[in-house]
Amino acid sequence: MTELVAKTSTVTLTINDQTVSVPKGTTLLEGARQLGLKIPTLCHLKELAPDGSCRMCVVEVEGGRKGGLVTACTAQCKDGMVIYTDSERVHDSRRFVLDLLLSNHKIDCFACVKNGDCQLQDYCMDYGVERTSFTEGKRMPCFQEDLSSPFFDYDPEKCIMCRRCSRVCQLRQGRDVLSLANRGFDTKMTPSYESSFDQSICESCGNCVAVCPTGALSEKDHKYYRKWETNRVRTTCPHCGTGCQMDLIIKGNKLVGVEPADGAANKNLLCVKGRFASYKFVGAKDRLTDPLIKRNGVFEKATWEEALDLITKKFTGIKENYGADALAGFSCSRATNEDNYVFQKMVRTVFGTNNVDNCARVCHSASVHGLAHTLGSGAMTNPIEDITTDVDMILLVGSNPTEAHPVIGAQIRQAIQKGTKIVVVDPRKIDLVKDSDIHLQIQAGTNVAFANGMMHVIIKDNLMDQQFIENKTEGYEALKQMVADYTPEKVAEICHINPDDLRQAARMYAKAEKAPIIYCLGVTEHSTGTEGVMSMSNLAMLVGKIGKSGCGVNPLRGQNNVQGACDMGCMPYDFPGYQKVNQPKVIEKFEQAWGVSLSRNKGMTSTQVLPAAAEGKVKGIYIFGEDPIVTDPDTGHVRAALENLDFLVVQELFMTETAAYADVVLPGISYAEKNGTFTNTERRVQRVRKAVEPMGQAREDYEVFCDVMTRMGYLSQYDSADEIMDEIASLVPSFGGINYARLEEGGLQWPCPTADSPGTYIMHVGQFTRGKGLFMAIPYKEAKELPDETYPYLMSTGRMLYHYNTRAMTGRTEGINQIANRSYIEINYQDAEKLGIKEGDKVKVSSRRGEIETYAAVGDRVFPNEVFMTFHFPDGNVNEITNAVFDDIAIIPEYKVCAVDICPV
Known part of the structure; x- marks a missing residue:
């Protein structure tokens, strides 16, 4: 009880003749902000404990000791305090601080990329400090700029020693790259041992750049724009499932940068991919801009009418001649919930089959199945x-x-x-x-x-x-x-x-x-x-x-909207909201809502569809935003399956390896060119907002699906993405209280069944979704393929920091490629020594499925007789040799275990 009282007790004070009551422990800075009063700060970061080093936030305490000036970020509110935030004494103190800072600062504002976006510049203008009064003697050393990072530049002569960069790196990013070196006027912020950024352990997340109040740390791309030329659009990161909020920076109709935003999942942090690889691919010169039809083995530009007419003719013919289950669709876990919902609706209503899947099949379908079975809900x-x-x-x-x-x-x-x-x-x-x-x-x-x-x-x-x-x-x-x-x-x-x-x-x-x-x-x-x-x-x-x-x-869900694609029913056994396709009442519900008869048969997963295509049982596939030739195991079998199809449609941003096999390629649009929502790994539905216009003749993805549906005999049209979300909410109980108006206030975590529901922060409170949690007695079983004399090494695969999946996005960012530009295999130093392999040597890796060449990364990250590879790179694509055997329940491939042999090239 004592603790509760302490937390909820308040104090009352006066700030600039306004009375305010705040919880005990509130700082003067926070108390002033509650009244809408702005106090300048240069070192303060709201996510970290107060530092109080810049002295810009001083305020006057009536009757206070030591002249009555205290730092507002560290001093706590007390009952009866009388505070002045803009008295003459306060102004004089702040002017003195700015005067000192300018005495040791490179003044080249017109040439600085932060001109007009610099806190030091703003405060100097606010307080009338045009130049330093400390004109005698040399104070500023001639520090050399560090231009070694592929993403940002560092000019020590513009640094004001606020330590924001070092504090965010150490206390928020957890890397501790930056620190103060030297003393007196030779003091500067620097990576360890005064090395350059490219020789340090810097991860290039850019979070230090985001908090720098001057031009000391600045993005290289910032030189192409000034703040007043740009607009900002809040959106959700298109990479992993964390769901970071960020602001896209737009100049004209071009994305020129990204800055972190204060989202529930990221709280003003981004990683290297979110900060620097989320915008250049949108305007890449090799984006698909027109429909393409393959004629005599060569792609030719076509009109939308020609392409859609051909798609309708071919898919209708396959359905009539071979049955609905000879068609299938692969949806996109990077696309919005709204696009995924309409895609699965297209497959079920006009294709007439439940053969619809998404890439959760090859990553987290085991989570959906396993947790749904034991807890009642397959989510975090x-x-x-x-x-x-x-x-x-x-x-x-x-x-x-x-x-x-x-x-x-x-x-x-x-x-x-x-x-x-x-x-x-x-x-x-x-x-x-x-x-x-x-x-x-x-x-x-x-x-x-x-x-x-x-x-x-x-x-x-x-x-x-x-x-x-x-x-x-x-x-x-x-x-x-x-x-x-x-x-x-x-x-x-x-x-x-x-x-x-x-x-x-x-x-x-x-x-x-x-x-x-x-x-x-x-x-x-x-x-x-x-x-x-x-x-x-x-x-x-x-x-x-x-x-x-x-x-x-x-x-932790892999791609940005893997959770959402599953939620939207892009799976062969579930309608939207995990409502089962084999339950009569569920089928009747969707038949009534969609006004069409639906298949009663459970569909095939993508890992079942491709073998069926190789056997000639599946004749036509519509692939939306997926690249199975790169991402699926045993690439040779995937190629054979696609080559055996009668008709393949691929809707994509770029001419991927899979798109090259298509009969028709349709230009898709990126997350930055559309409105919608993503659902992150914690079940949080968040807005995606249009920032730029689509390139060329590219159209809204869901509009293309609606056109296909309409041409195949099912009239379908939506005027906007929020109209689709309203339909989702009407059919999916866990989304019943979600709409765009509510999402403007921030994300909502499903289940959110009603308009007054705040969403569900923690699942299974009180009781499990299925009633009682189910223990499953599961004995250990060996992997399907283990090392032997011919293939003596056990190989696992995974991701690396700098690239994302097929590199369709990250591979179009020069700085990313500068850091990581080729495949590699991690091998234990004992094995390397036995094989005569040294760091960086080219090696051949072979399995029962084929062979690839890559480069050795020798060390102790893996045990002897075990190796590891990423799957991002076209040179040495590990999925040429991974095993296509799969989980009997979730039909998920065994990417993490296969047997290989290694030899030097």
Whole structure:
């Protein structure tokens, strides 16, 4: 009770003759802002503790000590205080500070890219400081500019030592690249050992640039515009599933930059991809701008009428001659919810089949299946903020967030700085391992065994939450009996880990009050991926860590709208909102809403459609924004399937490798050219807003789908994206309270069933969506392909920080390519020495599916006899050799385990 009173008690004071009451502990800066009073600051960052070093925020306290001037960012409001923020004494103090700053500052405002967007310049104008009065003697050293970063420049002579850059790098990004060096007038901000940025551990996130109040740190592209020439549009990042909010900077009809915004998921942070690779691809010269029809093996420009007439004729003919199930559609997890909804509606209404899928099939369908089965909802249970703020420990399994979800990774680094313990379960030494308490470096494909071993220890030590188990779950006895056999010694042998580390990790997780499980593709992309997800659910339920703050089972979704594409029904077994296609009442509901008879047959997944195409059972496919030749396993089989089709349509931004196989290519439009919504990994539906006009003859994607529907006999038209969202809300109970008017205030997390619902912050509070949580007794099964004498190395795949999936977006950003421009294979130094391979050597990697060439990255990030590759690069595309076997339940490929051989070239 005492704590509650302390938190809610208030103090009353007077600021500039206005009375204000604020919670106890509020700073004078915050109190003044509540009254709409602006106090200048140069060092203050609202996300961090006050620094008080710049002295620009001084205010006068009536009757105060030491002349009555205090820094507003550090001084707290007290009852009866009388404050003046713009008295003559305050003005004199601020003018003196500005005078001192100008004495050691390069004054070339007309040439500076921050001219008109510089806080120092603004304050000097506000306080009438035109030049420094300290004219005697040389004060400014001749520091050399650092132009080494591919994205930004650093001019130390424009730095005012506010330390914003170093504080945001250390305390928010968690990298600690920048610090003060030297003393006196030789003092400057610099990377460690006064090295250049390109020789430092800088990740090029640009967050230091975003907070710099002068032109000391500036984007290279800023030289092409000035602030007053531009407009800003708030939108959602098109890369990973974090859902960062950002402002697109527009000059004319061209995107010229990106700046971070204060979104729920990112709080003014961005990663290198969001900051520097989210805009150039939109205006790339190789964008598709017109419909193309392949004639005699060559693409020729066509009108929309010609292209749509041909599509209608071919798809209608296939349907009439071979049946509806000879058609299929692959939707786009990078496109908006609205586009995905209309696409699946097109496939179901006019194609007449449930053969519709999206790329969640090859990443997180195991999460959708596994969590829906055990908990009742296949989505992240807790928000990002909740699982990275004020938690005791984090169990990170098969996830590399500092590279795959960098802003979440930065927030995990922040949590570690504040005392959160972390256990990393991963076959590689990912970046977070150096800060971890335990690294369980399990062999790829052994997640189920690891989880069973954890549960064995928890039950043996009587650390389970018996009350939670009895009141809220079912199936416990079968689980208990099954895991009894998974002793730490047995699991250690399977996983290649130390049994004592397993015991310690289990006890840490069980005893922690707040401990989320965070996992990613290292759990799902296996032939036992769904079982791996269910094992995560088992583990959390065993200790009662679901439905609570700082806990839960939290899959980090891969692409920006993987969650949304699944929510919108771009799956062969679900209508929008995970309403099952084999339930008569559900079918009747959608038939009545859409006014057409619908198929009662469960459709095929993309990984089933392509083999069926190779066999001649599927004749026509419409691919929207996907590139399966690059992203799907066993590329040779994908090529054979596409070549065997009677008709292929691809709707894309660029001429991708898959588009090259199409009969008709339609120009799509990017996220920056449309209105709509994305749903991020934490179930948060957020706006995407149009910033520039589409290029060439490109049209709204959903309008193209409507044209196809209308030409195939089903009249369809929407006047706007928000009209589509209204239809979604009418048919999907969890979206019932979502509309664009409400989204203008910020995102909403589904379930949001009614117009007055605030959305759902944490899932399964009180009870599980399915009623009771279901324990699944899951024995460990080996991966489908393990090393042997011919292929002695176990290979896993994943992402890297600088590129995104097929590089369609990031590969059109010069700075990204400057840092990372070729494929590589991580190999343990012991194996490299045996094979006579050195760092950077070209090597051949072969599997039972084929062979590729790439470059060796030698070290200790992987164990001996194990290797790792990314899948971003056209040279050495690892999916030429990955295994197409899949999870029996979710039909997800086993990207994380296959057997390979390596030899020097």
